[in-house]
Amino acid sequence: MALGGLLQRLTRFDRYLIIILSLLVGISFLLPFGRQAGARLIVEAENRTVFSAPLDTARQLAVEGPLGMTRMEIKDGAVRVLSSPCPQKICIGMGEARRAGELLACVPNRIVARIEGDAEGATYDLLSR
């Protein structure tokens, strides 16, 4: 049998080595190498960065601005504004941001949330709204 003949060419150490390396390669498929790339939320208040977190962990956060607390939520890889002390609530109406380069802003409360990182998924560099 050809396969048996091929196996004869391996020393015992070779066989163990290949088994161990195969296991390691298998494990490497399960590790999250570089997978969080492109999904970081940066929050700035009054033009200073006050918060930064990966987008893949669900959480809520509150950021203090001149008018008071703006509350945001990270969920399912996207961020949105839950509540804001500003009069117009435009920031809540902006919906969610999930792709790199997307922005949410509460202009009256001087808070900016933007997604940073990998722009591969995005189909544009800048948004004209």
Place this chain on the structure above:
Amino acid sequence: MFNRPLIPILLILLVALLVWLRQPGGESMVSRTALVMGTLVEIKAYGEDRDRLEGAIDAAFAEMVRLEQLFSSHLAESEISRLSAATGPFAVSRETADLLALGIRMVRLSAGAFDLGLGRLKDLWDISGENPQIPGEQALRRALQGTGPDALLLEGQQVRKQAPDLQIDLGGIAKGFIVDRAAELLLRAGVSSAAVNAGGDIRLLGDRQGQDWRIGIHHPRESGAILATLNLRNRAVVTSGDYERFFVRDGVRYHHLFDPQTGRPARGCQSVTVVAADAASADALATAAFVLGPHRGLDLLEQLPDVEGLLVTADGRRLATAGIESVLEWH
């Protein structure tokens, strides 16, 4: 050689190291955001010298803040506020004169669909304020008195209002003008590849690492969706839409793009995007085309040289000028 492999290894490593060190460090990108003019301004710049990019962006933001102090009608001490308050001839700065000259040209070009004198009308509606309201016909007509193509006379740096109580509002042009000035400052600082984006008023310098900038156009009705992308370099893109600032009463959307003829929000379009050489013209033309409605608006954009555009009509149809098709991708 054969018995001393270390020597060739070291030689190759040395040569490789030297070559690598001599190579330029590659382009880096600096991106900065700040809140200026009541909107989110983002400047992205590409170049080899990071410090130079940072310095140029700082200077551009500083210039934007300075010009905002001149042009804002919300600041009581701005030049425009003082011009609105003035009853006789008024001397303005070089920058304001430049902006007003361009504005007056746009008013004439659009046959009054774009107007610089809508200050009182905007105060009346108070769309962005705490208590927006729908004014009566009488109030609207009063607010529109003195507006029109001949409302302002500019001679050098001297401005004369035909009606003493005319309130100047540069809403549809100042943002683009400031974006242009920021872009020019970047260019003068030696930055050849950059983008200035002030809440959707975009001015592009050069290309993005050898490729076109891809500009996403916001969908006027689906939040977060993209209507189209434009592949551009060295251009300005501005979108005016009825979704930016509005209030809804009894199921009707009242937005901030007023028709100077009626004093009411223009109803022909959902959004208009204009591509031009400079953001100030694009800004004014987007407003004008929106007010004129889809057909006359598109005609205006078609007839102007070096100006292209696309729009979404009130019933959701998509139209574009003929010259834009090569760079336009609908989504």
Place this chain on the structure above:
Amino acid sequence: MTSSAVDPVQLEQARQRVFLALFIALAVALNAVEYLLPSPLPWFRFGLANILTVTALYLYGPRAAWTLVLSRILIGSLLLGTLFSPGFLLSLSGGLLATLLMTSALQCLGSRIGPVGVSVLGALGHAAGQLLIAWLLIVQHPSIWLMLPFFLLFSLISGMINGLAADMLLEFLLKHEAFARHRTSRQCCSATHQTSGSDVT
């Protein structure tokens, strides 16, 4: 000392040089052929030249393997016009790490490790070295590590196949008179590790 054509040491040295030169030429040719073949992804190359590296390592030792690898990379990139380009740096770093792993494995483990084991280590070292340099110098983006598992799996398989090919080549070459000396001086060919495999326990 009089030099003579029949001095067995000198004869053997000359023979080694000639064969190594042949190996280098073959390795460069294999490299170039592989470069010209269509590949699904730019970095997924089979590394056929490593068959010759493993063979040279077993026949003539670590120094010969180093010479072969470095010459192959240098001449190969001269030939393909990629000298000192990013691709050259990738190839160099992959080659260095692969050869380092292969020679040190053989030196540490001796006859316990066969050509297949050495070849697999070399292939994985090549993949890891390339990716490391690509990450450090060229892409500098963590998403490059997304490719690592696929890259490693591919090199594991190609390493095994190349190793088997090297073992067959060794078996074939050692039958020839020109390599007769190595039959006794090195325990590496398939004929020997069928027995040595059983007494390592």
